[in-house]
Amino acid sequence: MASEITTQEYILHHLTNATMCSTDDGLKFSHGEELHNASNICAEAGFWVWNIDTMAWSIGLGILFLWFFRKVAKSATSGVPTKTQAFVEILVDFVNNNVRDSFHGKNNLIAPLALTIFVWVFLMNLMDLVPVDFLPTAAGQIAHAATGVDPHNVYMKVVPTTDINLTLALALGVFILIIFYSIKIKGVGGFLKELTFQPFNHWAFIPVNFILETVTLLARPFSLALRLFGNLYAGELIFILIATLGVWQLPLHFPWAVFHILVIVLQAFIFMMLTIVYLSLAHEDH
Amino acid sequence: MNINATLLGQLIAFIVFVWFCMKYVWPPLLAAIEDRQKKIADGLEASVRAEKDLELAQEKATEQLKDAKAQAAEIIEQAKKRANQLVEDETQKGQAEREKIIAQGYTEIEAERNRAKEELRAQVAALAVAGAEQILQREIDANAQNDIVEKLVAEL
Numbered sequence: 172m173a174s175e176i177t178t179q180e181y182i183l184h185h186l187t188n189a190t191m192c193s194t195d196d197g198l199k200f201s202h203g204e205e206l207h208n209a210s211n212i213c214a215e216a217g218f219w220v221w222n223i224d225t226m227a228w229s230i231g232l233g234i235l236f237l238w239f240f241r242k243v244a245k246s247a248t249s250g251v252p253t254k255t256q257a258f259v260e261i262l263v264d265f266v267n268n269n270v271r272d273s274f275h276g277k278n279n280l281i282a283p284l285a286l287t288i289f290v291w292v293f294l295m296n297l298m299d300l301v302p303v304d305f306l307p308t309a310a311g312q313i314a315h316a317a318t319g320v321d322p323h324n325v326y327m328k329v330v331p332t333t334d335i336n337l338t339l340a341l342a343l344g345v346f347i348l349i350i351f352y353s354i355k356i357k358g359v360g361g362f363l364k365e366l367t368f369q370p371f372n373h374w375a376f377i378p379v380n381f382i383l384e385t386v387t388l389l390a391r392p393f394s395l396a397l398r399l400f401g402n403l404y405a406g407e408l409i410f411i412l413i414a415t416l417g418v419w420q421l422p423l424h425f426p427w428a429v430f431h432i433l434v435i436v437l438q439a440f441i442f443m444m445l446t447i448v449y450l451s452l453a454h455e456d457h
Numbered sequence: 458m459n460i461n462a463t464l465l466g467q468l469i470a471f472i473v474f475v476w477f478c479m480k481y482v483w484p485p486l487l488a489a490i491e492d493r494q495k496k497i498a499d500g501l502e503a504s505v506r507a508e509k510d511l512e513l514a515q516e517k518a519t520e521q522l523k524d525a526k527a528q529a530a531e532i533i534e535q536a537k538k539r540a541n542q543l544v545e546d547e548t549q550k551g552q553a554e555r556e557k558i559i560a561q562g563y564t565e566i567e568a569e570r571n572r573a574k575e576e577l578r579a580q581v582a583a584l585a586v587a588g589a590e591q592i593l594q595r596e597i598d599a600n601a602q603n604d605i606v607e608k609l610v611a612e613l
Contacts, residue, residue: 178546222463249492283479340467
């Protein structure tokens, strides 16, 4: 594959999402040539472009997770569990313990939220371990066979967490919950008071406090989103760089993949843990 | 790598997933886990209780066995005593009976002897009178010598 295209093109190809947008002619895929010059058919769509590969892989993995857990939950017994049930229960128990350690209020949303984040993000990160050429090449060949397009113009970014849109969407969801519970528990007045009378409890410091606290508040979703995105994007980029090394990728790919197993679990865990902590802070009334 | 509508799509997907998880996945799983935890706790408690019960029962059994042994010993003792008494009583009764029979025999013998004596006496008197009559065939008045005869008879 790399014989026909330059290394730079190869890397760029791997880091480009398959996008779709609605044009005057209906819903259209945007192809490579169009993407990198002015004739990109999605250029006019602006915000309303869909990263179809991110959507498909993330929703597919989310449904896989929920289908599997729902299947186990439906046949869950309090007697002797099957091995599958025991495996699922280990995860549930692990998440439940973490929630109970960090979150002291009573809330039926936090634990399932944490479980969803942990397993879903883990599954999406796990796609990083699939060798980088497998799925994009397969997608290119299938699209070529089906519609006759040049396989080099078919894009497929397999790891949804390397798309800033996804990580930001997760962080925004958490951010909305932070605001919602802050106002629900403390009231609008209490929430505003927290923003304006901390850390310096004096009326003269209200503007300073407000700026500091707003930055603190806004830093939470952005740090959540960028941490996950950055780690996974960097990891994916290194996989791609290793894949350009020809025969040398063989000894290099394996240690990086092994190291990456740690990264993908850790990032999923950190995202879950910080979500719990942030929501716990939102529940604390001073 | 720019922000686009995917953000909204993912946000909606995220909300739906969390809602589904909260509604259909988490509660049954957690219920199963907590139910099992309760069952195990109950089982452990029951086993501790059973152990205690067993200990108590063993203690009770030992005590009862001891009691039973003591009772048995007492019963045997009583029975022995009673048997001894019975034997003694019977012996005494037999003795009494014997003495009574012997006494009766003596009385009967005495009575027989008295009767025989009486009879003998009468016969001897008659014999003496008959002898005297023969010796003194002649006009000896039997009546005149009757007091002598009487005297003789009394001496017998």
